[in-house]
Amino acid sequence: MKVTQIFASALKSAPAIAGSSMLAAGVFALSAPANALTNPCSATIASKVQGTSACEFSPGESQDFLNSNPMTVNQVGFFSFTDWVFGGKSDNVNAKTGTWNISSLIQSNWGDVMLVFKAGNDPLTAYLVKDGVTSGKWDSPFPIQNNNFRDISHISVYYRPGEEGPGTEVPEPGSLAALAIAGGFIVSRGRKALKNA
Template sequence: MITKIHLNFVLAGLGLFAVVAGSQAATISCTGQGYDISGNVLGASDCLILSPLSGEANDSTSPPASSYTVNTESFFGQNTWQFDGKFEVTEQTNSSSYFNFSGNGQSGGYGFTGMNNSMQFMFVLKDGNNTNLVAYLLSTPVLAGTNTYSTPFTSPPFSFSGASSSKDISRISVYYLSDPGGPSTGVPEPGTIAMLGLGLLGMGLISRHRKGGQY
């Protein structure tokens, strides 16, 4: 039988795992009861929302790339996203080298201006006020011509006070993968690593006690 002190140690470790795992951000589906914002960017093949829904996260792009929000949260299972540029909707300025944008915070259009449309691209849309980031994975190859977008910041899935049913997009950020054909580079969540470590620790303690004749 495992001694009481070792049992307490394992239980304490499990408690630490619960805290670590509970602190991790997550993503949720773009479709649910009463809402479907998966089609708000024409030409997207997948969509996710960073939770919590009222988290007001910023899609930070401060170097190095490993510290980008989209990489620390492994958007679409990848953590090697590169930042291309952004369309600041309010200021009507665009720094993307692959896409041009037009429109306003409620709706607009975009077109691919690069040469290699076989690359993997992602749009990350931000509002900020009682919402969270919404990301769209574009189809590969990127659809030709002018495609449309509309605000995903609607109620539901987000909860707005008063009579407001939608909010404006403030920014559309463009990301790409330099090696879209490579294997997924998603890294294990810290909570997963903690659980693996505890499992190995438990196996080691049991083996140690068996060798010592304690069962």
């Protein structure tokens, strides 16, 4: 077979190969879980929480369920990690702006730390906390219209287990929960401070 015949034959079969590839890609996209992806936040939304280095949202999730296995934040893989551990939650925030403080909750064996903001049925929005930062200001990342933003219903803190520091005791899950209940994660709005429930 001449080179020109091989080339012509390949050109004739190219649309069928391309069509098969596109069909396979479409089937793969349809079979992948809708909530398996997160998207980077816009620069405006990313700047809403001080002391953070990255922001992602999950268009397929509006609830950060803790009773699912794996937890929602691990199902969607915020910041490409699927080993997040729940560290605490501040309920009933009901504000558009305030401050966050995890200084009395954070442990030396925590690696990455993430704050997850929730409001109504808006997509969960997560912020990766900068190393060494334990507090900062926040503004709602959930725009409504005309530069208005939705009130936050709650903010949760998650962490990834990191290297244990020298002489550091790793808290048992029960004592970690007690730490959170004792008010380790504080979110304030105006003059009222909300502690973990």
